Amino acid sequence: MKTHLLGYLLALFSVSIMGYSxxxxxxxxxxxxxxxxxxxxxxxxxxxxxxxxxxSALLLEDEKGILYVGARGAIFSLNSSNIAAGTQRTIYWExxxxxxxxxLTKGKNNKTECFNHIKLLQRFNETHLYACGTYAFSxxxxxxxxxxxxxxxxxxxxxxxxxxxxxxxxxxxxxDGGLYTATRYEFRSLPDIRRNLYQRSxxxxxxxxxxxxxxxxxxxxxxxxxxxxxxxxxDKIYYFFTERAGxxxxxxxxxxxxxxxxxxxxxxxxxxxxxxxxxxxxxxxRLVCSIPYYEVLKSAYALxxxxxxxxxxxxxxxxxxxxMEASAICQYSISDVQxxxxxxxxxxxxxxxxxxxxxxxxxxxxxxxxxxxELRKNGFNSSLDLPNNVLDFLKLHTLMYEEVKxxxxxxxxxxxxxIYTTISVDRVMALDEKQYDVLFIGTGDGWIHKAVVIxxxxxxxxxxxxxxxxxxxxxxxxxxxEKSLYVGAQSGVLQLPLSSCNRYISCYDCxxxxxxxxxxxxxTCREIxxxxxxxxxxxxxxxxxxxxxxxxxxxxxxxKNRTVLKGDDVLLQCDLNSNLARAEWVVNGTExxxxxxxxHRVGVDGLLxxxxxxxxxxxYSCYAEENGLQSLVAMYTLNVLLELPKERVDxxxxxxAPPPPDSxxxxxxxxxxxxxxxxLGGLCFVLVTVLLYVSCLQKRKGKYTxxxxxxxxxxxxxxxANFKEKPEGGLNSGPDGCLQIIPGEAPPSSPNKDAPxxxxxxxxxxxxxxxxxxxxPNMLRKMxxxxxxxxxxxxxxVSPLYNSFTEELSKFxxxxxxTQLVEQLDESSV
Numbered sequence: 001m002k003t004h005l006l007g008y009l010l011a012l013f014s015v016s017i018m019g020y021s022x023x024x025x026x027x028x029x030x031x032x033x034x035x036x037x038x039x040x041x042x043x044x045x046x047x048x049x050x051x052x053x054x055x056s057a058l059l060l061e062d063e064k065g066i067l068y069v070g071a072r073g074a075i076f077s078l079n080s081s082n083i084a085a086g087t088q089r090t091i092y093w094e095x096x097x098x099x100x101x102x103x104l105t106k107g108k109n110n111k112t113e114c115f116n117h118i119k120l121l122q123r124f125n126e127t128h129l130y131a132c133g134t135y136a137f138s139x140x141x142x143x144x145x146x147x148x149x150x151x152x153x154x155x156x157x158x159x160x161x162x163x164x165x166x167x168x169x170x171x172x173x174x175x176d177g178g179l180y181t182a183t184r185y186e187f188r189s190l191p192d193i194r195r196n197l198y199q200r201s202x203x204x205x206x207x208x209x210x211x212x213x214x215x216x217x218x219x220x221x222x223x224x225x226x227x228x229x230x231x232x233x234x235d236k237i238y239y240f241f242t243e244r245a246g247x248x249x250x251x252x253x254x255x256x257x258x259x260x261x262x263x264x265x266x267x268x269x270x271x272x273x274x275x276x277x278x279x280x281x282x283x284x285x286r287l288v289c290s291i292p293y294y295e296v297l298k299s300a301y302a303l304x305x306x307x308x309x310x311x312x313x314x315x316x317x318x319x320x321x322x323x324m325e326a327s328a329i330c331q332y333s334i335s336d337v338q339x340x341x342x343x344x345x346x347x348x349x350x351x352x353x354x355x356x357x358x359x360x361x362x363x364x365x366x367x368x369x370x371x372x373x374e375l376r377k378n379g380f381n382s383s384l385d386l387p388n389n390v391l392d393f394l395k396l397h398t399l400m401y402e403e404v405k406x407x408x409x410x411x412x413x414x415x416x417x418x419i420y421t422t423i424s425v426d427r428v429m430a431l432d433e434k435q436y437d438v439l440f441i442g443t444g445d446g447w448i449h450k451a452v453v454i455x456x457x458x459x460x461x462x463x464x465x466x467x468x469x470x471x472x473x474x475x476x477x478x479x480x481x482e483k484s485l486y487v488g489a490q491s492g493v494l495q496l497p498l499s500s501c502n503r504y505i506s507c508y509d510c511x512x513x514x515x516x517x518x519x520x521x522x523x524t525c526r527e528i529x530x531x532x533x534x535x536x537x538x539x540x541x542x543x544x545x546x547x548x549x550x551x552x553x554x555x556x557x558x559x560k561n562r563t564v565l566k567g568d569d570v571l572l573q574c575d576l577n578s579n580l581a582r583a584e585w586v587v588n589g590t591e592x593x594x595x596x597x598x599x600h601r602v603g604v605d606g607l608l609x610x611x612x613x614x615x616x617x618x619x620y621s622c623y624a625e626e627n628g629l630q631s632l633v634a635m636y637t638l639n640v641l642l643e644l645p646k647e648r649v650d651x652x653x654x655x656x657a658p659p660p661p662d663s664x665x666x667x668x669x670x671x672x673x674x675x676x677x678x679x680l681g682g683l684c685f686v687l688v689t690v691l692l693y694v695s696c697l698q699k700r701k702g703k704y705t706x707x708x709x710x711x712x713x714x715x716x717x718x719x720x721a722n723f724k725e726k727p728e729g730g731l732n733s734g735p736d737g738c739l740q741i742i743p744g745e746a747p748p749s750s751p752n753k754d755a756p757x758x759x760x761x762x763x764x765x766x767x768x769x770x771x772x773x774x775x776x777p778n779m780l781r782k783m784x785x786x787x788x789x790x791x792x793x794x795x796x797x798v799s800p801l802y803n804s805f806t807e808e809l810s811k812f813x814x815x816x817x818x819t820q821l822v823e824q825l826d827e828s829s830v
Contacts (some may be wrong), residue, residue, distance in 0.1 A: 314423055412458045511538065
């Protein structure tokens with residue numbers, strides 16, 4: 001049975017991870033970011049950090065221009081227009097040494113756990129904030145006056161409002177004076193959803209069927225469904241979390257996790273006799289993205305559309321199967337969530353030990369529903385009036401049978417080898433008078449993916465490396481007023497512009513980016529919100545290739561020359577700014593690059609021509625082809641020579657001859673010559689003296705040996721010109737002036753003792769004699785979880801000697817033929 005089940009899940013996983021090929025190509029589900037912006041290329045970035053860490057709790061009050069930040073042992077009030085302005089206010093709220101010592105005695109970590117991690121930072125009323133911290137495993141909460149912004153002397157017990165362990169999932173909201181939190185409380189570490197600071201505190205039921213089964217909470221969202229409700233419905237709070245699956249009793253799936261969405265009614269007061277001080281409106285349903293049983297929800301975001309009945313939820317998931325990891329983004333509608341909670345219930349069958357659909361009679365009023373006008377007419381004014389049979393039914397039937405499926409019943413986006421950690425969404429009105437959702441998604445290694453939802457597909461506009469040292473992006477907050485994105489992480493807070501339209505330097509680049517914030521005005525790429533007259537602006541989000549009519553005004557790239565010897569290799573570089581572009585080469589203006597030419601190798605960095613011949617002469621143009629558009633990127637003129645001109649390069653060593661006697665030499669030059677000759681003569685005299693002195697010392701001391709060493713004859717010749725043959729003696733100097741030394745230990749002498757010194761290198765080649773390869777520096781770049789090699793070149797550098805160039809490069813080229821230089825764009829990152 002287990003074998004069949006394992007095979008079934010593997011087949012299901014294979015079909016799912018390939019991206020529902022029956023509806024959409026797999027490449028659409030594993031989208032490639034169009035452009036990659038590394039850390040050093042970021043524009044207009046503002047950073048804030050202090051002497052603390054873990055800047056994860058962000059509260060933006062746009063109308064006041066304040067960004068509140070909760071960190072480890074500190075709370076900051078920053079200027080939201082410029083968080084790096086240096087005008088911040090700070091509250092230091094650290095655990096006392098006594099509490100830290102007490103934390104250590106509990107066996108906790110003194111480097112991570114025994115501190116005060118700020119987990120909750122919310123607006124309580126017009127004058128005060130409400131904050132909670134773990135306080136070295138003794139949670140505390142307090143009210144902070146935002147005018148004085150100082151730590152008060154009064155604190156509240158936080159054990160039912162804040163987790164003990166800072167690593168546990170946590171979410172908290174203050175709604176109409178009530179604090180709604182969800183986490184693992186106390187040392188039992190049981191998951192729970194609780195309400196405090198309200199007329200009646202509530203929590204989930206600790207039933208044998210576990211309303212919450214080892215849940216890890218992600219976020220919570222308030223949806224005011226009472227607004228303009230004709231049925232008099234109540235506001236609801238939705239909780240998003242991951243928990244252990246209980247629907248399947250198979251031991252293979254017993255520990256697998258599933259994503260959930262749960263809801264409670266804001267005005268729930270609990271039951272009168274049954275479910276006293278417990279939720280009477282708690283229901284939960286499975287949240288499906290792509291692969292059942294293997295999804296871990298990492299982040300969720302509710303997009304405020306102005307009307308609650310059009311609320312859209314976005315979820316960021318990790319898809320896990322053995323050692324493979326991928327991420328997915330799914331979109332959900334509030335209507336689909338409501339439909340699941342209004343559908344059939346599930347029931348646990350004790351005899352078979354499994355969950356199944358409940359097909360029996362459902363009592364009235366419907367269990368788990370909020371109080372409406374109709375119920376009030378029937379005498380049910382609050383949950384305290386609900387009958388016992390309704391509450392008894394709810395205790396055993398909190399799980400819904402219907403799953404909440406994503407819009408289109410498939411993910412918007414899937415990415416392999418990327419861990420998405422958090423998501424935030426902005427809705428933008430484009431030039432076509434349509435609204436587009438722009439996603440900002442943080443990764444586990446310090447990158448942010450900026451993407452736009454077009455119809456049912458996600459186009460990733462760019463990926464940004466926002467941290468120099470890889471670290472998870474923990475929180476993202478969008479400011480419409482400041483047009484900024486705030487990023488919270490372990491090392492600090494960042495403020496990024498929502499768009500960098502000035503990065504797109506041409507009309508093609510601006511249109512192909514498909515950035516809803518940006519449009520082409522005829523001269524530059526600008527933010528459309530800053531333009532009062534948008535009639536002359538161009539933008540094409542739907543197809544991403546229309547609107548650039550007058551491209552003749554764009555300056556063509558500079559023509560470059562390449563001159564090489566026959567048989568050498570030349571690299572014609574073509575740098576493509578877009579990861580989605582493909583290089584197309586044209587020879588002599590109109591001829592396409594011959595496909596049958598074995599010496600041509602096209603790669604993502606350019607065109608490599610190996611073993612060049614005279615017929616390779618000509619003009620080469622590189623066009624970037626993307627989404628049906630072509631733009632000229634680089635132009636080269638290639639000249640292949642049969643031999644180097646002798647008047648330019650002489651490969652033989654050149655001897656500098658003295659000037660002729662009758663040449664006119666200035667007095668200054670004569671003085672220089674005399675000085676040089678005098679110095680050289682003095683050096684020769686000193687050298688001869690030293691050699692004679694050493695020779696006399698060796699005669700007196702005799703032979704030098706060291707135990708265990710093998711004798712090696714090393715000859716030291718004197719400057720005597722009469723020496724003809726070596727003597728057969730030991731250290732004795734013969735009458736001809738030859739001195740033989742037998743040292744005790746020395747490195748072996750070179751086989752060619754009389755080899756002359758290497759000749760001086762020839763003069764460098766002129767700048768036009770370069771093949772574009774030179775030293776071929778390598779730059780390794782990470783993109784989309786893959787790594788590949790790019791070749792760079794220096795336009796002004798000088799190539800090495802041509803008589804040895806091919807031999808030196810042959811091994812590199814053979815490796816290059818098998819890896820990067822392929823016929824098409826490297827698809828390992830697609």
